[in-house]
Amino acid sequence: MTMAIETRALTKSFGKVRALDGLDLAVEGGETHGFLGPNGAGKTTTIRVLLGLLRHDGGAVSVLGGDPWHDAVSLHRRLAYVPGDVHLWPNLTGGEVIDLLGDLRGGLDPTRRGELIDRFQLDPTKRCRTYSKGNRQKIAIIAAFAADVDLLLLDEPTSGLDPLMAARFEQVVREATDAGRTVLLSSHVLAEAEALCDRVSIIRHGRIVESGTLTELRHLTRTSVTVQTARPIQGLDERHGVHDVEVEGDRARFEVDPDHLDATLRHLTDHEVRALTSTPPTLAELFLRHYGDDLDGSAGSDAT
Amino acid sequence: MTATTGTLRLLRLAIRRDRIVLTVWVVALGLLVIASVASVAGLYTSQAEREMAAAFTAANRMARAFDGPAMGASVGALTMTEAFGVLAILAGLMSIQTVTRHTRQDEETGRAELLGSAVVGHQARLTAALLLVTAANVALAAVTTGALLAQGLPVAGSLAAGVALGGVGLSFAAIASVTAQLAESQRAATGLASAALGVAYLLRAVGDAAGEVAESGVELISAWPSWLSPIGWGQQVRPFGGDQWSVLILFAALAAILIAIAFALSSRRDLGGALLPTRPGPPTAGGRLRTPLRLTWRLQRGMLLAWMVGAAVVAGALGALGDGAEELVGLSEELAATFEQMAAGGSMLDVYMAFVMGIVGIATAGFAIQSVLRAQTEESSERLEPLLATALSRSRWLGANATFVVVGTASIVGVAGLFAGTSYGIVTGDLATGLTSFLSAGAVQLPAALLLAGLVTLVFGVVPRLAVGIGWAALAASFALGQLGELLGVPQAVMNLSPFTHVPAVPAEDLAVGPLLALTSIAAAFAVIGLLTFRQRDLKV
Numbered sequence: 001m002t003m004a005i006e007t008r009a010l011t012k013s014f015g016k017v018r019a020l021d022g023l024d025l026a027v028e029g030g031e032t033h034g035f036l037g038p039n040g041a042g043k044t045t046t047i048r049v050l051l052g053l054l055r056h057d058g059g060a061v062s063v064l065g066g067d068p069w070h071d072a073v074s075l076h077r078r079l080a081y082v083p084g085d086v087h088l089w090p091n092l093t094g095g096e097v098i099d100l101l102g103d104l105r106g107g108l109d110p111t112r113r114g115e116l117i118d119r120f121q122l123d124p125t126k127r128c129r130t131y132s133k134g135n136r137q138k139i140a141i142i143a144a145f146a147a148d149v150d151l152l153l154l155d156e157p158t159s160g161l162d163p164l165m166a167a168r169f170e171q172v173v174r175e176a177t178d179a180g181r182t183v184l185l186s187s188h189v190l191a192e193a194e195a196l197c198d199r200v201s202i203i204r205h206g207r208i209v210e211s212g213t214l215t216e217l218r219h220l221t222r223t224s225v226t227v228q229t230a231r232p233i234q235g236l237d238e239r240h241g242v243h244d245v246e247v248e249g250d251r252a253r254f255e256v257d258p259d260h261l262d263a264t265l266r267h268l269t270d271h272e273v274r275a276l277t278s279t280p281p282t283l284a285e286l287f288l289r290h291y292g293d294d295l296d297g298s299a300g301s302d303a304t
Numbered sequence: 305m306t307a308t309t310g311t312l313r314l315l316r317l318a319i320r321r322d323r324i325v326l327t328v329w330v331v332a333l334g335l336l337v338i339a340s341v342a343s344v345a346g347l348y349t350s351q352a353e354r355e356m357a358a359a360f361t362a363a364n365r366m367a368r369a370f371d372g373p374a375m376g377a378s379v380g381a382l383t384m385t386e387a388f389g390v391l392a393i394l395a396g397l398m399s400i401q402t403v404t405r406h407t408r409q410d411e412e413t414g415r416a417e418l419l420g421s422a423v424v425g426h427q428a429r430l431t432a433a434l435l436l437v438t439a440a441n442v443a444l445a446a447v448t449t450g451a452l453l454a455q456g457l458p459v460a461g462s463l464a465a466g467v468a469l470g471g472v473g474l475s476f477a478a479i480a481s482v483t484a485q486l487a488e489s490q491r492a493a494t495g496l497a498s499a500a501l502g503v504a505y506l507l508r509a510v511g512d513a514a515g516e517v518a519e520s521g522v523e524l525i526s527a528w529p530s531w532l533s534p535i536g537w538g539q540q541v542r543p544f545g546g547d548q549w550s551v552l553i554l555f556a557a558l559a560a561i562l563i564a565i566a567f568a569l570s571s572r573r574d575l576g577g578a579l580l581p582t583r584p585g586p587p588t589a590g591g592r593l594r595t596p597l598r599l600t601w602r603l604q605r606g607m608l609l610a611w612m613v614g615a616a617v618v619a620g621a622l623g624a625l626g627d628g629a630e631e632l633v634g635l636s637e638e639l640a641a642t643f644e645q646m647a648a649g650g651s652m653l654d655v656y657m658a659f660v661m662g663i664v665g666i667a668t669a670g671f672a673i674q675s676v677l678r679a680q681t682e683e684s685s686e687r688l689e690p691l692l693a694t695a696l697s698r699s700r701w702l703g704a705n706a707t708f709v710v711v712g713t714a715s716i717v718g719v720a721g722l723f724a725g726t727s728y729g730i731v732t733g734d735l736a737t738g739l740t741s742f743l744s745a746g747a748v749q750l751p752a753a754l755l756l757a758g759l760v761t762l763v764f765g766v767v768p769r770l771a772v773g774i775g776w777a778a779l780a781a782s783f784a785l786g787q788l789g790e791l792l793g794v795p796q797a798v799m800n801l802s803p804f805t806h807v808p809a810v811p812a813e814d815l816a817v818g819p820l821l822a823l824t825s826i827a828a829a830f831a832v833i834g835l836l837t838f839r840q841r842d843l844k845v
Contacts, residue, residue, distance in 0.1 A: 076694055
């Protein structure tokens with residue numbers, strides 16, 4: 001499979017601030033790739049470099065086999081973009097903006113345009129100054145998905161959408177993937193990434209700190225276990241790979257590394273297990289593992 | 305909690321937001337007052353000259369319509385006759401923009417919602433905006449009075465002029481407080497109030513044109529339409545020409561009535577709601593926005609049309625005055641000397657035509673700069689980002705904007721030349737001379753106007769955040785050098801910095817092609833360098 005997006009050791013600084021610090025991102029053709037990180041991690045900067053709106057300082061970057069800075073115009077015919085914060089011309093109507101962006105990209109499918117306007121329940125006759133944030137977001141989404149392109153760059157596209165519209169959006173992304181399109185979905189809504197993405201990359205301070213399929217990433221993360229036994233549990237604290245143990249009589253709660261799950265379960269069965277629930281790690285926990293120390297440092301919360 | 309709870313805190317916020325812009329407005333208007341007095345005192349050095357100038361303005365219908373009613377033959381009265389109209393328009397614009405900025409703009413951007421959720425009464429924002437604009441107009445009245453006193457003019461007249469100007473400002477603040485309730489966007493609210501300002505100016509122009517010369521011969525008794533206009537009231541106060549204090553009551557009455565209406569409307573509507581309905585627009589672009597040039601046209605056509613209308617009105621009036629140009633120039637030895645120096649050998653009429661189109665040229669450079677700066681706004685407001693994420697290259701986008709600037713600037717100067725020439729032709733019966741002279745006098749201004757646009761494009765390419773400041777400073781400097789340079793004895797080397805210094809005074813002078821080609825080349829070089837640097841830099845978002 002060819003790479004739709006590939007960056008190696010990408011760097012970008014704004015004055016003294018190093019926004020991208022050796023970013024290695026690989027998105028395969030045809031996949032939906034989640035690009036996760038909190039505000040300020042460098043997601044938008046990365047996407048703007050991929051669009052040729054910003055020029056990178058160092059490293060290498062390729063989009064659909066081309067250089068995003070030098071081949072901007074020809075590449076843009078093959079990709080569509082939804083900005084995180086959509087700013088529009090106050091005196092143009094929503095319908096006019098959709099057509100404007102479509103025309104400048106080389107035309108859009110009028111049937112698909114009409115269908116998307118219906119699905120997202122957008123009134124295209126209103127002036128942009130009167131649209132709410134969610135409605136402005138819808139305009140950018142409709143313009144992007146009505147275009148016949150190979151690659152979709154979506155920068156936090158559902159911010160401002162209500163849950164119903166967010167669900168419609170997920171459906172539209174799935175249809176795009178089924179049609180063979182590549183999607184880069186930047187987000188901090190982890191449930192959305194979990195529902196849509198084949199693979200995810202987690203960005204922190206301008207670097208990718210984790211990348212892989214959800215299964216691969218889960219393998220790196222602890223499983224939460226709650227157990228009730230006939231005899232009081234002993235010796236759990238001393239076992240390798242077991243963390244955050246809370247024992248209360250015949251009940252225990254703890255977390256266990258995936259490599260030690262089997263051995264730990266054997267240890268539990270020695271105490272006659274009555275009930276057991278285990279929760280696989282969610283993306284949120286995965287995410288917090290990389291950002292937990294930020295939270296501890298700044299907010300002092302009990303992130304795990 | 306009452307309807308005005310929180311007003312003082314909001315007023316402090318408004319002062320914090322506007323401390324620079326309002327200071328600049330008031331100081332600039334004060335300087336304009338000083339410059340106007342200095343110009344009148346410099347042009348008409350003897351009482352006899354002033355009597356003739358006042359008699360001319362009182363007797364000539366076009367001069368009456370354009371300047372204002374003649375108020376007498378003193379320096380102060382002549383200054384008020386010639387400058388009060390312009391000062392009144394500027395005071396009106398300052399007040400209108402201040403009111404809509406703190407009322408409708410806050411609602412449009414959602415700031416009002418955030419404020420409204422705090423302990424703030426529902427009339428507090430409007431009250432704070434009106435208090436701010438009242439303070440600005442009091443400051444304007446004080447600065448104007450001070451500026452006139454500093455020029456050695458009588459106390460009573462100076463005070464009357466200051467208060468009258470503040471009164472005009474307050475009237476249009478009150479009008480804007482009503483239009484801000486009617487329209488849904490700041491742009492529409494400002495547009496409606498500005499239209500009222502235009503109508504006010506026209507009403508007094510009609511009233512003054514239809515007036516009668518008083519027995520003194522140096523004063524005009526305006527006809528009734530002048531009394532329907534707040535600008536007209538300001539002139540009827542007759543500063544330095546009788547000081548009619550009682551007229552000031554009209555300002556107070558109008559402001560009180562309109563502000564009461566604004567509060568009543570404001571209490572009856574929702575936040576963000578408007579009394580004028582917004583019509584739905586077209587659901588599709590239908591190919592009207594297929595190219596970047598069409599988009600530029602769509603986004604800037606309103607501005608261009610407004611400039612064309614303004615140019616047509618002003619140039620039409622100045623063109624009709626051309627018939628009396630010799631007489632007008634002959635009123636002042638000083639002016640006659642300047643004109644003769646401008647074009648040795650040319651007729652006074654030719655010099656006048658070159659002079660009129662010179663003013664049109666530098667004013668139109670204002671449009672050219674404004675239009676280039678729209679490109680900068682597109683970038684800084686992040687609207688450019690989705691455009692450049694399509695198959696639109698940076699060169700095509702900026703090229704479309706540059707094309708619009710060139711064609712728009714040429715159209716405005718062309719319209720001005722056409723209207724000036726036609727009105728001259730109607731008055732004198734010599735249409736051919738009018739059209740060829742005014743049009744050629746206008747055409748030679750284009751390279752200089754476009755050079756300033758090129759400069760702004762260059763700055764936009766290199767350091768976009770400085771484009772606004774450098775653009776307007778360059779225009780102000782060119783204007784100041786052109787108007788006051790000779791008077792103040794500025795060295796030629798400095799005068800040469802203004803592109804307009806190099807424009808030949810066609811039709812009074814021969815058409816010198818060299819300087820025009822040089823100006824055009826520099827303008828093009830600036831624009832190209834601006835484009836090349838813009839292509840190489842990060843988008844500033």
